[in-house]
Amino acid sequence: MEEELKHIDLIDKHLSGTLKGSEAIAFQELLKNDPAFKQEITLYKHIYERIEIEGRANLKKRINTYYEAYLNEKQFKKKGLYRKLILISSMAAVIVFGIFVFNKSEFMHPETIPDQTKPMVVDSDTKDSIIDGTVGKRSVEEEAIAYEEIKDSVSSIEKIEYNTTELAIGGAQKLPAELIRTVDFPIQLQYTFDGKEIILFGNPSIASLQIQLLKDHLANYFLKYQNQYFDIDKTIQMKPLKPTGKKYSSSIPTDEEIIVKLKSIDEISSVSKDLEVYLIGDAGADRTYFFEEKEGLKHLIIHGKVAVHETKIYCIKETGKSTYFLRIGKTLYSLDPNVLKPTPLTETYILSNKMTQLFRDERQLLPKQVYEIK
Structure with a gap:
């Protein structure tokens, strides 16, 4: 009743x-x-x-x-x-x-x-x-x-049950999967070329003086980078740079110029399937983070006021090792995957090493003069 x-x-x-x-x-x-x-x-x-x-x-x-x-x-x-x-x-x-x-x-x-x-x-x-x-x-x-x-x-904010006191305070918001990126390191350079513009993917820190553009009498184009020569075919699809194994000793400048653009890591990375990220917004708290394993999946929990649309997580995979970075707006943070308790975020200078330089913004170099191979 x-x-x-x-x-x-x-x-x-x-x-x-x-x-x-x-x-x-x-x-x-x-x-x-x-x-x-x-x-x-x-x-x-x-x-x-x-x-x-x-x-x-x-x-x-x-x-x-x-x-x-x-x-x-x-x-x-x-x-x-x-x-x-x-x-x-x-x-x-x-x-x-x-x-x-x-x-x-x-x-x-x-x-x-x-x-x-x-x-x-x-x-x-x-x-x-x-x-x-x-x-x-x-x-x-x-x-x-x-x-x-x-x-x-x-319950508009997804509540996540964890074995920590931190997650009991406020609601944990799951970071969208497309904002969690992964890439293998070192990265193989890739490119597109439409005859007037070359776009390079994989290393946005390349300096203008490090590259040279050449072409032969058959109008085949080549890119010189780090003392190696690479074939450059016209393509709208990303293709890996492959060394020709040849060396060209003499060339003369032409009036032709080609624009070179360098793309950021976002263009070469993919969505990670090995990590889930949760944000716990608290305007009055210092930003902290920690990792934990749950049901065979690695979780990253970030505490503090963080805007979702400005947040991205990157996992850089080397042989037998993964390095994690957090980017909030223009600021880069290095994350230690062995941290299991709330730890303050530490800002990393973007030009510190080759790995951090992957996070430079995309940019355009000065027009490169084309040299004809003799």
């Missing part, structure tokens, strides 16, 4: 639009797992609708009766008398309707569920006809979709 009363209370709040919070979640769970609960919802929905319809019908009937009496006796009585009568009758009807609405609202929003021992009579409709009479109405399944939104609003 107590369980039935709980059901009635949930259905009543659902129909009156006052269902929220934990009750909304409980309602949703019953809706998913209890087929009989769906029938109860439909039954009570139509009962409430019938109460409202009949109340309005009774009011209309009363007003019509008063008005007909007024018309029938208008010719026998003084106009002033019946004007008062119809006015008084209309006021009485309004009062009756007000009492009905008040009682209905009390019924629709009960603080406690009354003990209704007497059966409710609903004209000639049977339970089956009430349940089946859903033409033109939202189905229970459609109501369920609406309450999925309520459930989401109750």
Whole structure:
């Protein structure tokens, strides 16, 4: 009996639009797992609708009766008398309707569920006809979709259970997977070339003086970098630079110039599948981080005020070793994967070494003059 009363209370709040919070979640769970609960919802929905319809019908009937009496006796009585009568009758009807609405609202929003021992009579409709009479109405399944939104609003920030006190403070927000990048190191340089512009991927720290562009009498292009020569074919798809194994001793400058652009690490990296990152926003706290293993997957937890759209995590993989970096806006932080307790973030100078220089922004070099091979 107590369980039935709980059901009635949930259905009543659902129909009156006052269902929220934990009750909304409980309602949703019953809706998913209890087929009989769906029938109860439909039954009570139509009962409430019938109460409202009949109340309005009774009011209309009363007003019509008063008005007909007024018309029938208008010719026998003084106009002033019946004007008062119809006015008084209309006021009485309004009062009756007000009492009905008040009682209905009390019924629709009960603080406690009354003990209704007497059966409710609903004209000639049977339970089956009430349940089946859903033409033109939202189905229970459609109501369920609406309450999925309520459930989401109750906990809009994903809560993650960890074995640490840190995560019990505030909500942990999962960093989107596309913001967690990985790349193998050292990176093989790749390129695209449309005949006028070369784009190099894999090392945004290349200096203009480190490269030279050449072409032979057949208009084949070559790139000289670190004392090696690489073939440059026209391609819109990224291709790895492959050394020719040749050396060219003499060349003469031409009037031709080619633009060289260097792309950032984002263009050469891919989405990581080995790491999940969670942000715990707290404007008053210092930024800290720590790693932990959970269900065979490495997790990184960052505590402190951090904007998601400005945050990226990078895993640089060398043979048998992974190095992690956090970038927030223009600032780079080095992360130690062995840190298992909250530790302050340490800023890293972007020009410290070859690995940190991978995080330089994309840039364009001065136009490079092309040399013809003799």
